[in-house]
Amino acid sequence: MKNADVIVVGGGVIGCAVAYYIAKKGIPVMLVDEPKRGRATSASAGGLWPLGESIGLGCGVIFHKAMIEKGLIPPDSHVPPQLPKTFLDFAIQSNAMFPSLAIELRETSGIDFEYEETSLLFLMYDEGDVAFAKPLYANCPCGRSRIDWLTPNELRKVEPAITHNVLGALRFNGDNQVNPYALSDSFREAARKLGAQIITHTEVKGIKVSSGRITGVETTTEFIGCKYVVNAAGAWAAQIAKTAGIELPVYPVRGQIVGTEALPDIISACISTNDCYLAQKKHGEIIIGSTTEEVGFNVGVTPSAIKELTAGAIRAVPFLEWVKVKRVWSGLRPGTADEMPILGSVSGLEGYINACGHFRTGILNSPLTGLLISEIINGEKLSIPIEPFLLSDERLNGSITSNHKVSVFSQEQQTIIISIKGMTCEGCVTNVKKTLNSLQGVTKFEVSLGDHQAKISYNAKEILPDTVIAAIDELGYKAHSPLAAKCIGL
Amino acid sequence: MxxxxxxxxxxxxxxxxxxxxxxxxxxxxxxxxxxxxxxxxxxxxxxxxxxxxxxxxxxxxxxxxxxxxxxxxxxxxxxxxxxxxxxxxxxxxxxxxxxxxxxxxxxxxxxxxxxxxxxxxRPVPFPGWTLPGVMTVGGVKSFIKTMFVKPGKQAVIAGTGPLLISTANRLHEIGVNVMAILEAGNPPWTSGAFSKEWQEVDFAQDIANDLEELKGNNIPLLFNHTIFEAHGKSEVTSVTYGEVDAKDWKPLNDTKRTINADLVALGFGFxxxxxxxxxxxxxxxxxxxxxxxxxxxxxxxxxxxxxxxxxxxxxxxxxxxxxxxxxxxxxxxxxxxxxxTAGDAEKYFEKHLSRLHSFKSFRISINEATAMRKGLLYLPKVETLVCRCEEVVFSDVNTAIKEGAGDLQSVKLLTRLGMGPCQGRNCASSMGMYLCETLKKTPEQIGRINSRPPVKPVTLGALAKMINAEEELSNPFDAITAGGRI
Missing domain, CATH: 3.50.50.60 (FAD/NAD(P)-binding domain)
Incomplete structure (x- = not known):
């Protein structure tokens, strides 16, 4: 029978980083991975934007704007609220690990993960953007040295390909980029060289528990015994946790991305605007992202999203109009309601450790996550306090939600999956259907008794998901959606 | 409306x-x-x-x-x-x-x-296959058929299947000196004698005519031969070819010869x-x-x-x-x-279904005869390009395998093979087979390169100007007119 001290479930960047840091401490570790469609590491753009992400750039600002347009927040609210300081501290500390990590992993694995010091530019198209940028510039949580205000002329000098129709740009020094799948490959290869066992194309079907502690995992082919299981299953983390009786508030959040053909160097910094972000990778392609959608495990792409992303990219870098799109794809971020990762042990189940819920910042936060988990397992002093990231009751119940109301899509036609507790028979299904039918703005729905859920398509201009949920609740059932949880806070 | x-x-x-x-x-x-x-x-x-x-x-x-x-x-x-x-x-x-x-x-x-x-x-990688002057028989035919261009002066034709013969004759007709046809197999049609199922196919006669014409044109047809390498700096100038194993088409290197040619037409099936x-x-x-x-x-x-x-x-x-x-x-x-109605449909189907049925065994045999054999995987050298779009060479694939890549998707992530605009059309079939052979796995385990839109080149500008039939126009035909297409 196979066994290891530690089994890491999931071979994305988090799982590979965890395996690497554990193997580095000489602890027997085994990584088990089933590559699933939508795995976020290989779909990612590879931005390391601790400041940008913390203050709501990248996808945050795109959705903030969309929400103003939808009238869901007042138009004078220019600033997408920031994530907590604890998150920023974590991200900054993890980001600081990259320069030496690049050397370390190249030596151990032979793979270069293409670390590039690019900086991140926020383009100010209008007065609203300027109003957003001003307080950031004035009160940058990391001090003035990490942030520059560029005038249009200064911007033109450093980035001639960027549109001249700007009022200026904020530059975040220290927000950089890597090749995301090379990073994950180099962690994995380095882990393997240090003695980790890597089992690919094998799915973990369940975690085995006996009298309150982990005994091993059941894969598609066999049982593997272990003392610790690290759940690094990304968007699938909740499914894995459930097999050990743990409710984990992690759910897939789709991001659609457009990649161009390889180009000569035309932009040197990563760019974030109201419409999209852009990053030119070492190989020459420009990655343009990204949507933030809750559509379950659907890994499709939608024409309207692609249209908006390409238009946004052309607005920022007009030359791109003539450039060919090589691919569009989507990935499933492991989303959490408060946008913070879920790390560390849980009470009542010995040997189980979370390393999941990294949402948009898995690449950035992978080194520190890996290090932290290895320290927990080795019983060492932790490099950063873990308390804010533990799975607490509050986080589980979703009472802490971020001020980012990211789930308001820029498209009118939306689909949402609502879980409905209390449906016991076909009669209940008929009741729910009847109610859905009566709601103005609901265009299509499927109600499943077996899955205890309803998939509902609706017009976002006419109805909010909260209204749908309230209507189902009124029938006496308990309806819930992570998306709606955020909207209620508005 | x-x-x-x-x-x-x-x-x-x-x-x-x-x-x-x-x-x-x-x-x-x-x-x-x-x-x-x-x-x-x-x-x-x-x-x-x-x-x-x-x-x-x-x-x-x-x-x-x-x-x-x-x-x-x-x-x-x-x-x-x-x-x-x-x-x-x-x-x-x-x-x-x-x-x-x-x-x-x-x-x-x-x-x-x-x-x-x-x-x-079907693209088959071998040293020099990306040189200008090396093209597919389909490419040669469209030069002749639609562009009326003579694609070269001295040609070698390599691959398998009846298309090689007709291509040779068309080239001969327009004054190209066809040095040889290198047929990797030794399939039934090449003898001019057709099995029963092939007789039913009305173009069996075309093949017979083409073979007859080939004799008249004095073009040598070499069975169990194929191209080993195309040479040249900026374009093809000569070709090395030789015999292959009759069963799996593995090149027999001690039989190789080199001749001058400025055109190589390839047809290894579809x-x-x-x-x-x-x-x-x-x-x-x-x-x-x-x-x-x-x-x-x-x-x-x-x-x-x-x-x-x-x-x-x-x-x-x-x-x-x-x-x-x-x-x-x-x-x-x-x-x-x-x-x-279903009844009418039934009536209309019949003719076509029975015609299809009469082609069934022909179809199986044409697919078998032109299927890629694994011996051809010995053709590429370490420095031979296998993925043209991303310039991945054969040794990169082998390195990826050594690093633990166990399927096409992992090879893609490690080497960029198949990540280019052709979506793997040029590399997936040969490298998929290579992985199966090297790793002793089934094609299902090796997997495919996932298809991703756009499957054909399109600019960001075109996508940014997408006409959304649903939002802006009620009739899709209007969408086309509005786009200036009709």
């Missing part, structure tokens, strides 16, 4: 034309999208109008055979919304067809989709274009003699209801088979749309 959703036929070759004719006959709104400026596909491709009168005698027998179909097409074509010079870049959200043409793009919401996208010639059916979510299975194929029922419907796949794009069989399949799909789609 109730929105009219058309049946969208993708591809205007024999299969697509057959489908469109049946749809128009049944009065079903039909929209057809084709990449070429004129319909006809690769086989019945129509020459540019100004060449037609004086060059008609040069139309080959295939085009003569296609005349009936073309005549019927002319009768219905005014009722078909044909978007020519237009690429389909993806099928999204089940039945939304995204097209692009000349700087714009748009969405058509289809009621049903008939995919008739044909096949491409691979179906399955990118769109993959995007649409249709199921594909693997068959050892055929490779990956689309699962269909007898009425050509895929595992996604309302999406059909016909012709060489589904399974190689040639133009006549393609037309029958197209017609069957057209009739079935008309029946699905409620335009004809």
């Amino acid at each position: 109730k929105k009219i959703k058309p049946v969208v036929v993708i591809g205007a070759g024999p299969a697509g034309m057959g489908a469109a004719i049946e749809l128009v006959k049944a009065d079903v709104p039909c929209m057809m999208i084709d990449e070429a400026p004129r319909p006809g596909g690769q086989v019945y491709r129509q020459p540019p109008t100004k060449f037609q009168t004086q060059e008609k005698y040069k139309l080959n027998s295939e085009q003569k055979r296609g005349k009936d179909l073309y005549t019927q097409w002319l009768e219905v074509k005014d009722k078909v919304n044909l978007l020519s010079s237009t690429s389909v870049v993806g099928i999204w959200n089940e039945k939304e067809v995204i097209y692009s043409s000349e700087g714009i793009s748009g969405i058509i919401e289809a009621e049903q989709i008939i995919i008739a996208t044909g096949a491409y010639e 691979v179906s274009n399955t990118e769109l059916s993959m995007l649409a979510g249709c199921r594909h299975d693997f068959h050892p003699g055929i490779g990956w194929y689309i699962v269909r029922n007898e009425m050509m419907e895929t595992t996604v209801p309302g999406i059909f796949s016909v012709g060489d794009g589904a399974l190689i069989g040639g133009a006549i088979i393609a037309e029958q399949e197209g017609r069957i799909a057209g009739i079935k789609a008309a029946q699905n749309a409620g335009a004809i």
Whole structure:
């Protein structure tokens, strides 16, 4: 029978980083991975934007704007609220690990993960953007040295390909980029060289528990015994946790991305605007992202999203109009309601450790996550306090939600999956259907008794998901959606 | 106004034309999208109008055979919304067809989709295969047929299958010195004697004629031979070739010789274009003699209801088979749309189904005869490009395998193989087979390179200007007019 001290479930960047840091401490570790469609590491753009992400750039600002347009927040609210300081501290500390990590992993694995010091530019198209940028510039949580205000002329000098129709740009020094799948490959290869066992194309079907502690995992082919299981299953983390009786508030959040053909160097910094972000990778392609959608495990792409992303990219870098799109794809971020990762042990189940819920910042936060988990397992002093990231009751119940109301899509036609507790028979299904039918703005729905859920398509201009949920609740059932949880806070 | 959703036929070759004719006959709104400026596909491709009168005698027998179909097409074509010079870049959200043409793009919401996208010639990597002057027999034929260009002076033809013979004769006709045909196999048709099933195929006679003509032209036809390497700095100047093992076509290096040539025409059989059916979510299975194929029922419907796949794009069989399949799909789609009754459909199907049935064993044998043999995997050297788009060389693939890559997807992530604009058309079939052989795994374990939109090149500008039929216009036909397409 196979066994290891530690089994890491999931071979994305988090799982590979965890395996690497554990193997580095000489602890027997085994990584088990089933590559699933939508795995976020290989779909990612590879931005390391601790400041940008913390203050709501990248996808945050795109959705903030969309929400103003939808009238869901007042138009004078220019600033997408920031994530907590604890998150920023974590991200900054993890980001600081990259320069030496690049050397370390190249030596151990032979793979270069293409670390590039690019900086991140926020383009100010209008007065609203300027109003957003001003307080950031004035009160940058990391001090003035990490942030520059560029005038249009200064911007033109450093980035001639960027549109001249700007009022200026904020530059975040220290927000950089890597090749995301090379990073994950180099962690994995380095882990393997240090003695980790890597089992690919094998799915973990369940975690085995006996009298309150982990005994091993059941894969598609066999049982593997272990003392610790690290759940690094990304968007699938909740499914894995459930097999050990743990409710984990992690759910897939789709991001659609457009990649161009390889180009000569035309932009040197990563760019974030109201419409999209852009990053030119070492190989020459420009990655343009990204949507933030809750559509379950659907890994499709939608024409309207692609249209908006390409238009946004052309607005920022007009030359791109003539450039060919090589691919569009989507990935499933492991989303959490408060946008913070879920790390560390849980009470009542010995040997189980979370390393999941990294949402948009898995690449950035992978080194520190890996290090932290290895320290927990080795019983060492932790490099950063873990308390804010533990799975607490509050986080589980979703009472802490971020001020980012990211789930308001820029498209009118939306689909949402609502879980409905209390449906016991076909009669209940008929009741729910009847109610859905009566709601103005609901265009299509499927109600499943077996899955205890309803998939509902609706017009976002006419109805909010909260209204749908309230209507189902009124029938006496308990309806819930992570998306709606955020909207209620508005 | 109730929105009219058309049946969208993708591809205007024999299969697509057959489908469109049946749809128009049944009065079903039909929209057809084709990449070429004129319909006809690769086989019945129509020459540019100004060449037609004086060059008609040069139309080959295939085009003569296609005349009936073309005549019927002319009768219905005014009722078909044909978007020519237009690429389909993806099928999204089940039945939304995204097209692009000349700087714009748009969405058509289809009621049903008939995919008739044909096949491409199987690329086989060997040293020098990317040199200018090395091209496929299809490329050579379109130089001759549609452009009236002489593609070289001294040619070597390599590959397998009857197309090599007709290509040699066409080249000879226009004054190219054909040094030799290198036929990797030793298939039944080459002797001029045909088994019973082949006799039933009316173009068996064409092959016999071509062989006769070849003798008259004094072009040597070497069996169990193939090209080992193409040499040259900026273009091909000479070719090394030799014998191959009769069973698996492994090159026998002690037999190699070198001759001068400025044109290499390659024809190693065909691979179906399955990118769109993959995007649409249709199921594909693997068959050892055929490779990956689309699962269909007898009425050509895929595992996604309302999406059909016909012709060489589904399974190689040639133009006549393609037309029958197209017609069957057209009739079935008309029946699905409620335009004809099941009883009538039954009646219409019969002729085409029985014709298809008579081709069944021919189809199996043509697929077997032209299937890629693993011995050809010994041709590339360590520095030979295997992925042209991303410039991945053979040794990169071997390094990836050493680093633990166990399938095509992992090789792709480690080397960028298949990440380029061709979506793996140039590398996936040969490297997939190589991985199976090297890792001793099944094709299902090795997997495929996932199809991702856009399957054809499209600019950001075109996508940013996407005409959304749903939001902006109530009738998809208006969308096309608004885009300046008709």
